[in-house]
Amino acid sequence: MFFDSVAHAMGAAGQGGAQGPAGQLGAFLPLILMFAIFYFLLIRPQQKKAKQHKEMLANLQKGDRVLTGGGLYGRITSLDGDELTVELAEGFSVKVDRGYIAGLANPVKNQDKKAK
Template sequence: MYNIMFALSGAGQSGEGGNPFMMFVPIILIFVVFYFILIRPQQKKQKAHQALLSQLKKGDKVVTNGGLYGTVSDAKDHVVVLKIAENVKVEVVKSAVATVIEKKE
């Protein structure tokens, strides 16, 4: 019985000496799939958000990441001044603006 096991185990080793590059193909495929499923959509989303921030202007109604609703009263390079109530203005970093609710035409 042991002779049969040794004979069968030796038959499976005849495939050695293949292309070593073939070992890396599955790993490369996994990275490609991760790129198109995770990284690429995130980059598109980030570009869209940057475009949204660059188009902010006075009168736009926005929501910040902290949940503040306000109207843009001034937009500078990196800072946006939001009017959140009568006589209440708050300066926030432009990147803190999450979405634009209503654009002023």
């Protein structure tokens, strides 16, 4: 007898809830809002930063001061496709793949130099 009333109560719980398309949208509304928040706070800024880094790598020129992914500062002495020769000290150069350049060492000074 007890189990019949429990089963009946469990079956009746779904009957009184919101029905139709509006009820289904209301159920997914929190998920939609969470995705929108994640997109605008996490995904979009990360994509923007990656795009800026890709543009910076494409615009590298001879003479630019760069910071490598390993933390070494140097000046680009030659470019050969994706292979850069970076002078770390006078008379000491290393070859670095373009993808391992973390950024410009002095971006403001480099922009001033290019403007002149």
